[in-house]
Amino acid sequence: MAKIIVVTSGKGGVGKTTSAAAIATGLALRGNKTVVIDFDVGLRNLDLIMGCERRVVYDLINVIQGEAGLNQALIRDKRTENLHILPASQTRDKEALTPEGVEKVLETLSQEYDFIVCDSPAGIEHGAQLAMYFADEAIVVTNPEVSSVRDSDRILGLLASKTRRAERSEPPVREHLLITRYDPNRVTSGDMLTLEDVREILAINLVGLIPESEAVLRASNQGVPVVHDMDSDAGQAYADTVSRLLGEDVPLRFHEYQKKGLLSRMFGGGRR
């Protein structure tokens, strides 16, 4: 049985798809058979980030509506073994995403894969709720700013009440906090919330901290998940995140990284 992980946030633009792509790739690189599903019907992006947009023929909605088999819609990743992508539909109506249909797809995938990563759309509507409904674990992607933290808080409330595990009174969805676009310089200057601020409000386990990095934008535009770029800080941070997801104890990095010339400010604050 696969472990179903939803990557969600409430707020848009915080790095859900980037994180879903990087984490799914990271899990596959560690030898886990992994599939990543785009739930963002109508605004499909995952295929671009994964660099397989030209190979999309069928999508999740086609499968749900019985117009294509699951194996026809799954795209094998070219770079990484054990990794498949199930794209969203760009043209269909998002109402076509039914709970029964999604359950059936997840059940079938569960037989074959170790991990199913669900890339949630932004918001708290139908698509987002469906993406999280069947999850065993949730990665809540949060930027160090107040609106993102509040939206993540809202999502955590939904995870505790609007998931299959909650409705069946099973053990709750395991919640992980992933802080992205963290810029220690701007934290020091007071422009951003500190790591501690975010952790204090959301009060869940921190699974990773991804520094603001040019590597992420470059990776997105090239369609290569950033974990492949192990020279970059973001790539390493995602690799650490994957290790922690797999239960390893990895010390936190990059939360006090400073650019050259600012070393003196490094110990001024935020060190924990």
Place this chain on the structure above:
Amino acid sequence: MSLNMDRVASAFTFKGGMLPMTVMELTSADPEQIRAQLAGKVSQSPAFFQHTPVVLSVEQLDEPHLALERICAVCRAHKLLPVAVRGGTDPVKQSAWALGLGWFPPQEARPRAVEEAPLAAEPQPEGEASPAPAVGRIYRGTVRSGQQVTAPEGDLVVVGAVNPGAEVLAAGSVHVYGPLRGRALGGIHGDRQAGIFCKELHAELLSLAGNYKRLEDIDPRLLNQPVQVQLRDDQLNISSLG
């Protein structure tokens, strides 16, 4: 942080409010029976019947059609002002609207345990007369944005944080053993003795028996402090518990 509500040209502003409201839970649809009971109540506590706004709850009734107009007339004759109807069938809703009353959906399935003695002879102008001693509610964990935790009777104790965008309400007092960053409303049925207590004050809104203070109105020196909030002369009085 300003909501920009003070534009010169605007004739009004919409504000969310939590007002104490008496709910008249009907267990009979017979206007005459209601009249008889009301007459008895008026003699018991005349002070209560002074154009007091009430919400007529018809959830307990199992009748698709109600003589709503006659019931309202009986209420008005006893100086109760029906302002809205709660629950009931679609025809009930339509006739409420036709009478210029608001309509509220029925409350979600509530425990019916305390309702075996409906409308007990309780002279106090409280929301729902409850014969049983008020039982509180203890909530463990973080109350998150968008969540609402209510103690319809008695005190509410939250062992954890109340985050921004969350709301905690109690008929009695609200106790938060953690940071209070959301909205806290005590005495929601009008209990003026109720208080709010928290370990760390950063509330968006504090309200007791309908009187409220916003975060902006709170003395900054009290922020992030353990405090108690009490009602004094219709003013919320916040004092440090440190």
